[in-house]
Amino acid sequence: MTLALAPLHLDGFLVPLLLGAAFGATLERSGFGDARRLAAQFMLTELRVLKVMFTAIVTCLLWITLATSVGWLDFGALAVNPTWLGTAAVGGLLLGMGFVVGGYCPGTSIVSAATGKVDGMFFLAGVGAGVFAFGETGGAFRTFYDTAGALGRVTLPDVLGLPFGVVVALVVVMAVAMFLGAEALERRFGPTPAPADARPGRPRLARAGVLAALVAAVVAFAAPAAGGGAVEARVGLLRPAHDATLAARTVHADPVEVAGLLHRELGGAPARFHLVLLDVRDPSSWNRFHLEDATPTTVARLAGDEGRRWADARWATSIKVVLGDDEARAEEAWRLLVAHGARHVYVLAGGVNLWLDVFKDGRLDAAPARGAAATDTLRHAFASSLGARLPWARPDVATYRRLVATKARAFTPRVAPVTKAVAASGGCG
Amino acid sequence: MKRPGPGRYWNPYVGGAVLGTVLFASFLLTGHGLGASGGVARVVVAAQKVVAPDHVDRTALLAELGGGTRDPLDAWVVVGILGVALGGAASGLLAGRWRLETFRGPRVPVRTRWLLALAGGTVMGFAARLARGCTSGQALTGGATLAVGSWVFMLAVFAGGYLVAWPLRRLWK
Numbered sequence: 166m167t168l169a170l171a172p173l174h175l176d177g178f179l180v181p182l183l184l185g186a187a188f189g190a191t192l193e194r195s196g197f198g199d200a201r202r203l204a205a206q207f208m209l210t211e212l213r214v215l216k217v218m219f220t221a222i223v224t225c226l227l228w229i230t231l232a233t234s235v236g237w238l239d240f241g242a243l244a245v246n247p248t249w250l251g252t253a254a255v256g257g258l259l260l261g262m263g264f265v266v267g268g269y270c271p272g273t274s275i276v277s278a279a280t281g282k283v284d285g286m287f288f289l290a291g292v293g294a295g296v297f298a299f300g301e302t303g304g305a306f307r308t309f310y311d312t313a314g315a316l317g318r319v320t321l322p323d324v325l326g327l328p329f330g331v332v333v334a335l336v337v338v339m340a341v342a343m344f345l346g347a348e349a350l351e352r353r354f355g356p357t358p359a360p361a362d363a364r365p366g367r368p369r370l371a372r373a374g375v376l377a378a379l380v381a382a383v384v385a386f387a388a389p390a391a392g393g394g395a396v397e398a399r400v401g402l403l404r405p406a407h408d409a410t411l412a413a414r415t416v417h418a419d420p421v422e423v424a425g426l427l428h429r430e431l432g433g434a435p436a437r438f439h440l441v442l443l444d445v446r447d448p449s450s451w452n453r454f455h456l457e458d459a460t461p462t463t464v465a466r467l468a469g470d471e472g473r474r475w476a477d478a479r480w481a482t483s484i485k486v487v488l489g490d491d492e493a494r495a496e497e498a499w500r501l502l503v504a505h506g507a508r509h510v511y512v513l514a515g516g517v518n519l520w521l522d523v524f525k526d527g528r529l530d531a532a533p534a535r536g537a538a539a540t541d542t543l544r545h546a547f548a549s550s551l552g553a554r555l556p557w558a559r560p561d562v563a564t565y566r567r568l569v570a571t572k573a574r575a576f577t578p579r580v581a582p583v584t585k586a587v588a589a590s591g592g593c594g
Numbered sequence: 595m596k597r598p599g600p601g602r603y604w605n606p607y608v609g610g611a612v613l614g615t616v617l618f619a620s621f622l623l624t625g626h627g628l629g630a631s632g633g634v635a636r637v638v639v640a641a642q643k644v645v646a647p648d649h650v651d652r653t654a655l656l657a658e659l660g661g662g663t664r665d666p667l668d669a670w671v672v673v674g675i676l677g678v679a680l681g682g683a684a685s686g687l688l689a690g691r692w693r694l695e696t697f698r699g700p701r702v703p704v705r706t707r708w709l710l711a712l713a714g715g716t717v718m719g720f721a722a723r724l725a726r727g728c729t730s731g732q733a734l735t736g737g738a739t740l741a742v743g744s745w746v747f748m749l750a751v752f753a754g755g756y757l758v759a760w761p762l763r764r765l766w767k
Binding site for chain 2: 171172173174175176178180181182183184185186187188189190191192193194195196198199200201202204205206207208210213216217218219220221222223224225226228229232238240242243244245246247248249250252253254255256257258259260261262263264265266267268269270271272273274275276277278279280281282283284285287288289290291292293294295296297298299300301303304307310314316318319320321322323324329332333336344361362363374392
């Protein structure tokens with residue numbers, strides 16, 4: 166029913182193994198297991214490294230642009246390398262020098278060694294030695310390592326102040342210009358005749374490729390939701406399915422059922438689970454009255470990082486109940502949380518108004534306000550702002566048990582028991 | 595169709611498009627990109643942990659990967675480099691390129707080439723740890739997510755390479 170929100174965080178054994186194998190095979194087929202073809206980049210005789218790398222970056226960027234624009238992929242949830250300008254510059258310079266001396270980089274040396282190349286094996290052994298040396302001596306310049314130009318998760322669109330799609334379009338245009346330059350350099354410095362697999366393909370095909378790249382650049386330029394806005398796009402994408410779910414009221418938990426959750430009771434019996442109450446009402450409503458242990462938030466905040474947080478693995482098995490004064494605003498918050506990929510999300514049926522109808526006024530037959538009556542404002546009057554310091558902020562467990570046992574208030578249980586948590590993934594290298 | 599074999603590789607633009615799609619699949623399925631040097635670093639720390647576990651616990655840069663009860667090998671990037679080796683070997687075998695040999699410039703003797711590979715690898719292993727990634731995990735992966743540090747790194751790699759390319763041209767020409 167609901168679409169899984171990418172990324173899927175499949176970090177077991179098989180997925181990384183298959184991705185690694187595809188990576189290794191692609192490097193091998195691209196000629197990256199041969200130091201001579203790699204080092205040729207710096208001799209200007211063959212610019213295969215530049216062509217493969219920038220075609221890969223452009224291809225991946227265009228896929229990301231497409232996937233985020235239609236809401237399949239949440240860019241904010243991707244692991245974007247944090248920036249340390251100092252270590253990137255110094256490390257990059259050293260790495261480039263090592264490239265010319267040794268003829269490989271770590272990934273390509275693995276491929277080279279795995280295809281029997283002795284120089285690749287020596288290089289890989291060297292990488293091990295270098296990594297060892299850094300681990301033993303890096304502590305001496307730890308301050309530089311930790312702080313040199315540390316900017317955190319920052320992207321080119323952030324620093325340039327341009328939309329994601331515009332930056333992608335600029336990268337595509339830059340790449341096409343570099344490819345044309347690379348072809349010219351190869352004609353000037355390359356061997357004659359050029360190796361069979363380095364000759365430019367059929368010119369018509371090459372022109373078609375350039376044209377396709379430029380069209381892709383224009384499309385990226387015009388993609389407003391690229392590189393973000395994924396959640397809003399997903400809410401739109403999921404709207405028909407969510408409309409049906411909300412109309413069927415299968416995620417609307419009755420006040421009595423939620424009162425049980427406060428006492429860790431489910432279906433009239435104790436249960437083990439973690440509960441999150443998200444209150445999306447205005448501060449004035451919150452101040453006058455709110456449920457004990459509720460967390461104040463807003464729909465806007467749930468659209469951003471905070472919503473993403475409730476959807477992440479730490480809270481995967483928490484039961485989350487969204488509270489509004491009535492239901493409309495809470496349902497918007499529910500749509501966002503589900504679009505972020507959160508599970509076990511419910512809406513307090515009738516909102517805080519119905520809660521107070523039942524527990525404060527004792528109207529056990531009260532129903533959620535509908536139509537024009539549902540104003541999404543607090544209709545119960547309070548002499549002063551007492552917040553959660555009122556008995557109805559946490560009706561006692563005896564009241565709950567009595568209401569369930571005597572069936573004094575009729576309701577359909579909606580909250581499902583939560584099963585075991587999924588295993589957390591490993592860290593980044 | 596061209597016959598595969600030594601020196602018959604994919605058109606670089608085709609290879610790049612496939613590589614970019616594999617990278618995107620990684621983002622879609624796992625939320626992160628690809629890596630190589632991080633896997634080597636973890637294997638080295640795992641070996642150090644066998645020999646001198648106390649030293650790993652006391653050295654901050656090692657403890658981050660394998661201190662205490664941490665298993666340095668319990669990470670996607672370690673599985674990833676295993677996959678790179680398997681995928682690379684399979685592709686080389688199928689293309690008839692698996693052979694025990696040494697790739698070198700025309701003027702460089704075999705043993706000299708081995709020493710140069712060892713030296714270049716050492717510099718690169720050190721640099722990759724300093725930069726928190728190599729051409730795979732930093733330039734390619736970070737480049738495709740428009741990370742600022744990764745683009746700086748990429749420019750620096752090309753700058754560093756071209757800086758020494760002229761004096762070292764006899765290694766490859």
